[in-house]
Amino acid sequence: MTMKKVFSRPASLSKTPFHYCPxxxxxxxxxxxxxxxxxLEVGDxxxxxxxxxxxxxxYDYFNFDxxxxxxxxxxxxxxxxxRTRPDSIVFTYQGDxxxxxxxxxxxxxxxxxxxxxxxxxxxNAIYGMTGGQMAPTTLIGMKTQTSPYGRxxxxxxxxxxxxxxxxxxxxxxxxxxxxxxxxANLMKAKKAIYNAFKLQKEGKGFSFVEVVAICPTxxxxxxxxxxxxxxxxxxxxxxxxxxxxxxxxxKSA
Amino acid sequence: xxxxxxxxxxxGFGGQGxxxxxxxxxxxxxxxxxxxxxIPSYGPExxxxxxNCSVILxxxxxxxxxxxxxxxxxxxxxxxxxxxxxxxKAGGMLMYNSSLIERQEFRDDIRLVExxxxxxxxxxxxxxxxxxxxxxxxxxFSKLITFDDLVACLPGLVKxxxxxxxxxxxxxxxxGFDYVEEKxxxxxxxxxxxFKGI
Amino acid sequence: MAKVLMKxxxxxxxxxxxxxxxxxxxxxxxxQSELPAYxxxxxxxxxxxxxQAESEVAAINMVYGSGSAGxxxxxxxxxxxxxxxxxxxxxxxxxxxxCLIVNVMRGGPGLGNIAPAQSDYWQSTRGGGHGxxxxxxxxxxxxxxxxxxxxxxxxxxxxxxxxxxxxxxGVLGQMMEPVNLPEPxxxxxxxxxxxxxxxxxxxxxxxxxxxxxxxxxELEEHNWHLYQKYQVITDLFSKGEYxxxxxxxxxxxxxEIILVGYGIISRILKTVVEKCRxxxxxxxxxxxxxxxxxxxxxxxxxxxxxxxxxxVEMSCGQMVEDVKLSVDGKKPVFFFGxxxxxxxxxxxILNEVDKLVRPD
Numbered sequence: 120m121t122m123k124k125v126f127s128r129p130a131s132l133s134k135t136p137f138h139y140c141p142x143x144x145x146x147x148x149x150x151x152x153x154x155x156x157x158x159l160e161v162g163d164x165x166x167x168x169x170x171x172x173x174x175x176x177x178y179d180y181f182n183f184d185x186x187x188x189x190x191x192x193x194x195x196x197x198x199x200x201x202r203t204r205p206d207s208i209v210f211t212y213q214g215d216x217x218x219x220x221x222x223x224x225x226x227x228x229x230x231x232x233x234x235x236x237x238x239x240x241x242x243n244a245i246y247g248m249t250g251g252q253m254a255p256t257t258l259i260g261m262k263t264q265t266s267p268y269g270r271x272x273x274x275x276x277x278x279x280x281x282x283x284x285x286x287x288x289x290x291x292x293x294x295x296x297x298x299x300x301x302x303a304n305l306m307k308a309k310k311a312i313y314n315a316f317k318l319q320k321e322g323k324g325f326s327f328v329e330v331v332a333i334c335p336t337x338x339x340x341x342x343x344x345x346x347x348x349x350x351x352x353x354x355x356x357x358x359x360x361x362x363x364x365x366x367x368x369x370k371s372a
Numbered sequence: 373x374x375x376x377x378x379x380x381x382x383x384g385f386g387g388q389g390x391x392x393x394x395x396x397x398x399x400x401x402x403x404x405x406x407x408x409x410x411i412p413s414y415g416p417e418x419x420x421x422x423x424n425c426s427v428i429l430x431x432x433x434x435x436x437x438x439x440x441x442x443x444x445x446x447x448x449x450x451x452x453x454x455x456x457x458x459x460x461k462a463g464g465m466l467m468y469n470s471s472l473i474e475r476q477e478f479r480d481d482i483r484l485v486e487x488x489x490x491x492x493x494x495x496x497x498x499x500x501x502x503x504x505x506x507x508x509x510x511x512x513f514s515k516l517i518t519f520d521d522l523v524a525c526l527p528g529l530v531k532x533x534x535x536x537x538x539x540x541x542x543x544x545x546x547x548g549f550d551y552v553e554e555k556x557x558x559x560x561x562x563x564x565x566x567f568k569g570i
Numbered sequence: 571m572a573k574v575l576m577k578x579x580x581x582x583x584x585x586x587x588x589x590x591x592x593x594x595x596x597x598x599x600x601x602q603s604e605l606p607a608y609x610x611x612x613x614x615x616x617x618x619x620x621x622q623a624e625s626e627v628a629a630i631n632m633v634y635g636s637g638s639a640g641x642x643x644x645x646x647x648x649x650x651x652x653x654x655x656x657x658x659x660x661x662x663x664x665x666x667x668x669c670l671i672v673n674v675m676r677g678g679p680g681l682g683n684i685a686p687a688q689s690d691y692w693q694s695t696r697g698g699g700h701g702x703x704x705x706x707x708x709x710x711x712x713x714x715x716x717x718x719x720x721x722x723x724x725x726x727x728x729x730x731x732x733x734x735x736x737x738x739x740g741v742l743g744q745m746m747e748p749v750n751l752p753e754p755x756x757x758x759x760x761x762x763x764x765x766x767x768x769x770x771x772x773x774x775x776x777x778x779x780x781x782x783x784x785x786x787x788e789l790e791e792h793n794w795h796l797y798q799k800y801q802v803i804t805d806l807f808s809k810g811e812y813x814x815x816x817x818x819x820x821x822x823x824x825x826e827i828i829l830v831g832y833g834i835i836s837r838i839l840k841t842v843v844e845k846c847r848x849x850x851x852x853x854x855x856x857x858x859x860x861x862x863x864x865x866x867x868x869x870x871x872x873x874x875x876x877x878x879x880x881x882v883e884m885s886c887g888q889m890v891e892d893v894k895l896s897v898d899g900k901k902p903v904f905f906f907g908x909x910x911x912x913x914x915x916x917x918x919i920l921n922e923v924d925k926l927v928r929p930d
Contacts, residue, residue: 185780189634197635435840
């Protein structure tokens with residue numbers, strides 16, 4: 120009787136151990152990306168673009184070509200790569216500071232041009248790498264290093280809802296928000312990421328997956344408590360769901 | 373006017389086609405085997421106000437393409453005369469569009485050539501070719517380009533233009549050239565005295 | 571090929587196409603907008619890509635992406651836009667990605683105006699962005715050179731995996747002169763083994779394009795690697811195959827006063843030198859065609875024979891510092907400049923020369 124391997128490292132994921140904090144969601148989201156690339160059999164022609172933020176070293180964890188972009192500019196860099204090598208699968212992996220603050224212009228316009236790239240947007244409502252400052256997605260009242268009295272809408276504005284904004288544009292073909300706070304949601308997130316890359320493989324257009332995630336270290340919470348806090352506090356502000364699916368990829372799957 | 377080099381400033385309202393007029397002269401010079409340069413004013417004035425460009429035709433290599441002291445100013449409107457009149461080299465030429473610029477007391481050390489460019493263009497049925505009337509007139513004075521050079525160069529400049537348009541452009545050249553010839557503008561440099569009836 | 575009367579901005583565009591460039595990313599700004607307009611029309615004819623970006627910041631980062639994927643790629647702008655591109659240029663230099671950046675200089679600081687200027691010399695030759703890096707800076711003075719140096723620029727950037735800056739100004743961008751266009755070059759996008767998406771059979775590990783080295787020792791090693799590359803480039807221009815390309819000398823051998831200028835100013839200085847000679851003033855002209863690496867050797871040599879130098883710029887005095895460093899105190903170095911969009915006339919420069927050679 121031979122043994123059958125039922126679970127292993129996806130081929131697209133490198134052997135480098137993650138540097139992320141204990142309990143961080145990045146490792147799981149990386150894995151979901153690698154699984155989607157493997158299942159679509161495009162690992163040999165995928166090019167990733169790493170952001171500035173906690174996932175600045177994302178390129179260390181994948182086995183395909185990577186560009187490391189300046190803060191917020193990943194969608195512009197990805198535009199350059201995809202236009203140059205249109206048969207490649209090009210994706211950016213960005214956090215909330217990178218995508219929703221300093222890189223707002225780049226993400227909106229890449230989406231509006233309908234660049235045939237995939238964007239994985241990890242929203243944990245805080246700047247992780249720089250040590251826990253307020254993000255554009257930080258909740259009202261949430262305390263961070265730079266909102267020590269809690270975010271005040273009258274001076275710091277409200278949490279910005281990127282998926283909803285991007286879904287208002289004509290060009291994007293797929294805009295969805297997922298989370299990985301439970302097994303059921305994890306499976307939905309995996310499917311969403313797969314769908315996004317599948318659309319790119321088929322040359323369809325701009326696909327955007329927002330993953331609402333935790334940051335136990337900078338939230339000052341245990342990982343399990345963080346997912347509970349996410350469910351109770353973040354999801355009411357950032358509701359899960361698909362905001363745009365022009366081609367009906369979710370139904371066809 | 374030196375036979376080696378001709379420095380020209382062409383000026384008018386935006387829309388009078390002075391940049392194109394400069395291009396016609398420069399392109400013609402190039403096809404006639406001369407060294408040429410063309411520099412436009414490109415400031416905010418190009419949006420609705422006045423426009424001008426500097427053209428040099430030369431038998432030798434052009435060192436500086438900037439025209440500070442023009443041999444000739446071709447002025448299509450009144451403000452252009454005001455702006456450039458004093459810059460013309462002593463003994464140089466002011467060729468002006470007398471349809472829009474009244475005769476007046478200009479400098480007495482330059483040659484004055486008045487061309488009713490708008491009226492001529494209107495007679496041809498297209499006021500827009502007033503600039504090309506001036507090109508034809510200029511070729512009468514130039515030592516570096518001829519009327520035939522202008523005619524030879526035109527089809528390349530208005531690529532894709534309809535036959536009628538090409539014909540009217542050529543007619544504009546001819547009318548400008550003939551106007552100078554008929555008026556015998558070869559009278560001396562110090563026309564100011566002529567105007568004053570002395 | 572017959573000569574064509576073209577604007578400097580358009581000549582760059584056509585030369586880029588002939589050099590095998592098929593990718594342009596930019597944002598409109600006067601006085602360089604004819605260049606993107608030309609390529610917006612021209613690139614689709616050769617199956618190329620033109621993207622009008624949302625900003626100069628985005629444009630230079632698209633260049634970074636495209637260059638990292640192996641393309642011959644370019645962007646262009648004018649002074650305020652080039653300031654915005656500095657972030658990307660620093661990343662491109664750090665990641666060693668080839669590309670061509672065109673600056674058609676206008677007046678600054680701030681919004682300044684749209685008239686010609688040369689006040690971005692320091693920004694261009696000192697790096698401009700953050701970090702220890704250099705860009706090769708080419709300074710054309712005619713429409714013909716706008717075309718020729720575009721091609722040289724692409725060759726140099728590919729050879730050294732380094733950004734090349736073509737430093738021009740509003741006059742050169744806007745003026746028309748006859749141009750002999752060069753023969754087209756073939757460029758194979760799969761010629762760079764380090765590029766992202768390279769698919770040659772000899773590729774055995776993944777390619778990475780990055781400027782981050784968090785470990786101190788690694789970053790120091792990288793910076794010294796870049797420094798050594800810059801030394802190789804410097805040698806190439808000071809004594810190697812680009813020695814003659816780097817600088818133009820005119821009537822310097824017996825010159826008592828050497829006039830120094832680059833770009834459009836060098837054309838005016840040539841007229842000034844001719845006028846000086848007619849008046850019996852032994853004037854010569856040195857015209858740096860490459861601003862980094864600066865052609866110091868020619869000044870070291872002429873400091874022995876000439877008695878003084880006059881640097882003329884459309885700035886308050888920037889390149890004059892490099893001339894002073896090169897002359898090294900051996901002879902006096904004077905400066906005359908106009909700014910704000912005024913191009914100095916040959917008459918006023920001649921007046922300055924008179925003051926220096928006939929001090930009364």
